[in-house]
Amino acid sequence: MAKSRVLVVGGTGYIGKRIVKASLAEGHRTFILRRPEIGLDIDKLQILMEFKRQGAELIEGSFSDHRSLVEAVKQVDVVICTMSGVHFRSHNILLQLKLVDAIKEAGNIKRFLPSEFGADPAQMENALEPGRVTFDEKMTVRKAIEEANIPHTYVSANCFGGYFVGNLSQMETLVPPKHKVSIYGDGNVKVVFMDEDDIATYAIKSIDDPRTLNKTLYLRPPENILSQMELVEKWEKLTGKTLEKTSISAEDFLARLQGADFATQVGLGHFYHIFYEGCLTNFEIGENGEEASELYPEVQYTRMHEYLQRYL
Numbered sequence: 001m002a003k004s005r006v007l008v009v010g011g012t013g014y015i016g017k018r019i020v021k022a023s024l025a026e027g028h029r030t031f032i033l034r035r036p037e038i039g040l041d042i043d044k045l046q047i048l049m050e051f052k053r054q055g056a057e058l059i060e061g062s063f064s065d066h067r068s069l070v071e072a073v074k075q076v077d078v079v080i081c082t083m084s085g086v087h088f089r090s091h092n093i094l095l096q097l098k099l100v101d102a103i104k105e106a107g108n109i110k111r112f113l114p115s116e117f118g119a120d121p122a123q124m125e126n127a128l129e130p131g132r133v134t135f136d137e138k139m140t141v142r143k144a145i146e147e148a149n150i151p152h153t154y155v156s157a158n159c160f161g162g163y164f165v166g167n168l169s170q171m172e173t174l175v176p177p178k179h180k181v182s183i184y185g186d187g188n189v190k191v192v193f194m195d196e197d198d199i200a201t202y203a204i205k206s207i208d209d210p211r212t213l214n215k216t217l218y219l220r221p222p223e224n225i226l227s228q229m230e231l232v233e234k235w236e237k238l239t240g241k242t243l244e245k246t247s248i249s250a251e252d253f254l255a256r257l258q259g260a261d262f263a264t265q266v267g268l269g270h271f272y273h274i275f276y277e278g279c280l281t282n283f284e285i286g287e288n289g290e291e292a293s294e295l296y297p298e299v300q301y302t303r304m305h306e307y308l309q310r311y312l
Contacts (some may be wrong), residue, residue: 131269
């Protein structure tokens with residue numbers, strides 16, 4: 001079977017550039033939407049030029065120009081959107097509704113992967129305000145996709161290593177603490193940590209797979225289901241140093257929400273659900289889901305002790 005032609009929207013972003021790389025590596029004819037809004041952002045432009053050198057094709061299109069999106073979509077079989085849903089960077093989840101409209105009009109798309117890649121929003125109906133906005137908006141996009149009968153796969157990739165592993169899941173830093181580490185509750189709630197390149201690999205493998213059609217693909221490789229305490233212990237073993245640990249109760253953690261700015265409140269809410277409630281692992285994958293490492297056992301996914309070695 002011929003490999004699908006793939007259009008990546010957000011191909012210069014944190015996950016998007018990895019999706020492009022994985023798509024090229026898997027032999028897909030790969031297109032990247034080049035938006036005129038890039039303006040004078042030389043870093044993004046040079047990423048695009050490098051991907052072009054590697055064989056990707058650039059298609060001009062803008063979210064403010066519906067016709068351009070339709071024409072871009074008509075050239076491919078699969079659309080993958082990786083627009084940021086992180087509030088301290090940029091938050092553009094609902095912009096995808098314009099992409100849904102374009103895909104609906106084009107009528108040729110075999111699979112759409114919207115920008116998800118985190119916790120499964122369908123499991124977050126009781127999420128705290130204001131952080132629930134992320135999950136509510138993703139569900140709004142899902143509703144539009146399903147009402148338009150667009151074939152889809154939702155990718156629940158859980159915790160990106162760059163944001164949750166290198167810093168031992170500490171907030172407001174991306175590097176490991178040197179002396180002290182904050183532990184959420186008893187630190188024993190199970191979390192799923194992922195290498196970002198592996199996220200992209202699993203996502204690309206799913207796009208031509210009938211087993212993932214109109215389902216959620218959960219990334220839960222068994223050896224990457226760890227508690228925060230287990231993650232800290234891996235770092236201590238690598239460094240040969242023991243960190244001073246301070247446990248933060250759920251009540252004290254939630255008290256931080258008071259007076260914090262909006263983006264911080266969103267982040268705090270997400271941390272609470274992940275590390276106190278176990279929202280990534282406290283449910284079984286049902287008939288509408290598949291687990292990536294079971295479907296694709298050939299993928300040699302990165303274990304978190306390997307990920308942490310980058311920070312030594």
